[in-house]
Amino acid sequence: MLKGHQTWVFESKPAIIGSAAIGGPFEAKGNLAADFDLLHGDIWLGQDSFEKAEQKLQEQACETAIKKANMKKEDVQFLFSGDLINQIRPSSFSARTLSVPYFGLYGACSTSMEGLSLASLVVDSQFAQNALVCVSSHNAASEKQFRYPTEYGSQKPPTAQWTVTGAGAALVSSKGDGPRVTAATIGRVIDMGLTDPFNMGSAMAPAAVDTIEAHFRDLGRDPGYYDVITTGDLGRVGHRIAGDLLQKHGLDIPEEIFTDCGVLIYKQDQPIVMAGGSGCGCCAVTTFGHFLNRMRKGELRRILVIATGALLSPMSFQQKESIPCIAHAVSIEI
Structure with missing residues (x-):
């Protein structure tokens, strides 16, 4: 529906x-x-x-x-x-x-x-x-x-x-036990004109914020509904930007429940991690491994996962195009 x-x-x-x-x-x-x-x-x-x-x-x-x-x-x-x-x-x-x-x-x-x-x-x-x-x-x-x-x-x-x-x-x-997928908010393509392929977090943060806002607006919920709200791979730079943008837009998500898969997956002292993790596998392994394991243990009951993507290609970068981005949010409950 x-x-x-x-x-x-x-x-x-x-x-x-x-x-x-x-x-x-x-x-x-x-x-x-x-x-x-x-x-x-x-x-x-x-x-x-x-x-x-x-x-x-x-x-x-x-x-x-x-x-x-x-x-x-x-x-x-x-x-x-x-x-x-x-x-x-x-x-x-x-x-x-x-x-x-x-x-x-x-x-x-x-x-x-x-x-x-x-x-x-x-x-x-x-x-x-x-x-x-x-x-x-x-x-x-x-x-x-x-x-x-x-x-x-x-x-x-x-x-x-x-x-x-x-x-x-x-x-x-359709049958069986496990965490339940209850809702999904499909994102729009957002392009703020950024062109640096080494700064994906900044490029994707506005798309994440747009989808998060749409999710709460469409469902009439507030952030307190969830135990965890996590973006996919904004990393430390993009995660801070997303938090600032949400506050400016009047949606204040508590720091203790707002996180990012790219921040969680690696240790800060791991060499060459830089701003954190990224890639399709980042949100996938963190959600389908870490977060679902925590739900099955009873540590979490409701999570919102907002996977973020930068839709550039080597050709678009060479042609000096900006980076269009998107984010899709899924609500999982147990």
């Missing part, structure tokens, strides 16, 4: 009956290592390219989420999947392995909540009983495509963020 201008309310409250988080060696040294189902010691994952390694991350995340739900891949009706690589190659190739009906998505780093919104929509509308979401990123593959290959050894400013090597998956079902 559409409520307000841009929020879906899922009357059946589809359940997340299985979820998984797979990470790499840098994630194993971070704050949330205990919340991963599998951590790899090598970013190559035994493959001969970074793109193949990312594909394997997705395959492992899907397999783990399905297994934890006590299901088989034949029980999954649809797969919603995306990543950052050209033509979402890791997602399409992992979908080839899974061999179920597939929707390929690209919302940059907002893809995890875009996928969870759409999977919940098809389950809530009874077009499927089980739908799987899987999203990934790989640090070296993303650096090679969007910036400079890691081997080049280029220096970065403090506003830059570290792309997460990881994949997160969630199996959404």
Whole structure:
């Protein structure tokens, strides 16, 4: 059911009956290592390219989420999947392995909540009983495509963020127990004219604020409804900007419940983290690992996850375009 201008309310409250988080060696040294189902010691994952390694991350995340739900891949009706690589190659190739009906998505780093919104929509509308979401990123593959290959050894400013090597998956079902997806606010593309690809947090913060405001306006809620409100990967710079903008707009979210996946995932003293984590996998592994684990333990009852994405490409940057951004919010309750 559409409520307000841009929020879906899922009357059946589809359940997340299985979820998984797979990470790499840098994630194993971070704050949330205990919340991963599998951590790899090598970013190559035994493959001969970074793109193949990312594909394997997705395959492992899907397999783990399905297994934890006590299901088989034949029980999954649809797969919603995306990543950052050209033509979402890791997602399409992992979908080839899974061999179920597939929707390929690209919302940059907002893809995890875009996928969870759409999977919940098809389950809530009874077009499927089980739908799987899987999203990934790989640090070296993303650096090679969007910036400079890691081997080049280029220096970065403090506003830059570290792309997460990881994949997160969630199996959404019309039956079963688990955290429930209750609503999703679909974001608009917001472009404030910023052009620096090493300052994504600043570019994405206005889109996050726009979606947060729409969510509370459409549903008539206030921030106190949630135990946690988290953005996807604004990092420390963008998170501060988002907080300032929300206050200026009259929406004051208490610091103790307002956080960011890119701030949480790494330790501040980890080398080369700079402003925090980013990438499709950042919000995916933090939500489908850390936050859902906390919900299942009874530590959290209601969370709002706002995944943020910068919709630039290497070509748009070379043509001196500004960076359009988007954010999608999903309400999860137990």
